[in-house]
Amino acid sequence: MGRTSRFGAGLALALALSGLTACANDDSTAAAPAPSATTAVNAPAATSGLTMKDPWIKAADEGMTAAFGTLVNGGSTDVTVVSAATEVSPMMELHETTMVNGAMQMQPKQGGFTIPAGGEHVLEPGGDHIMMMGLTTPVKAGDEIALTLTLGDGSTVRFTAVGKPFTGAQESYAPGAHGGAMPSMSAGAHS
Structure with a gap:
């Protein structure tokens, strides 16, 4: 040459x-993606095919709240979400809602959320969700909050969730509800 x-x-x-x-x-x-858009920003996780569809967070001034949406695995292998993080909450846990002694209670989901290849995993009030504790900043209706999910292989998926007012599934995120037991489901509106 x-x-x-x-x-x-x-x-x-x-x-x-x-x-x-x-x-x-x-x-x-x-610009930040539209809150209702399916979003996968991190390259390693994008190769796993995991995205979050229609992500949102229950608006709250302080204390606890939760993030919801649908985890969609467009990849050819199962993916497990093992943790979550955001700047507005120093402590986050992946939660499930189960029946304990005749009452619905929230508790950490052992092993995280596994989304099968080509499948979905719904995060919704009254079901599996991403618990956000000790809010450092209020989440107001319309706020766009960045969250990061860590997968079992160490890769991450980032997405933006929008704050929404919600009073539908009777969860109680009252301070102290995480004492010995996880927050419980109660008759009445969201607190």
Whole structure:
């Protein structure tokens, strides 16, 4: 290969790499996705095929609240969500709702949420959800909150959830409800 050919090939490679870098940098300045959009931002998790569809958080001024939506696995292998994080809550847990001594109670989901290949896992009031405790910032209706899920393989999925007022599934996120037992389901509206 002649000197001119090597220079041309090197220049082409440098231009291609700078184009990739420019795309990566553009992502950080892009507007946040629409809250109801399916979102997968992190490259390793995107290869797993996991996305969050219609994510939302119950609006709350303080204390506890929860995040909901539908985890969608478009990949060819099962994916397990093992933890969650956000800047507005220093303590988050993956929760399930189960019957304990005749009463519905929320408790940490041992092993996390496993979403089968090509399947979905619904997070909803009164069912599985992402519990957010010790809110450091109120979640108001219309707020867009960034959350990150960590998968069993160590990769992450980031998405944006919108705050919504909700009074439908009779959960009680009252302070102290996480004492010995997890928050319980009660007759009456959401607190």
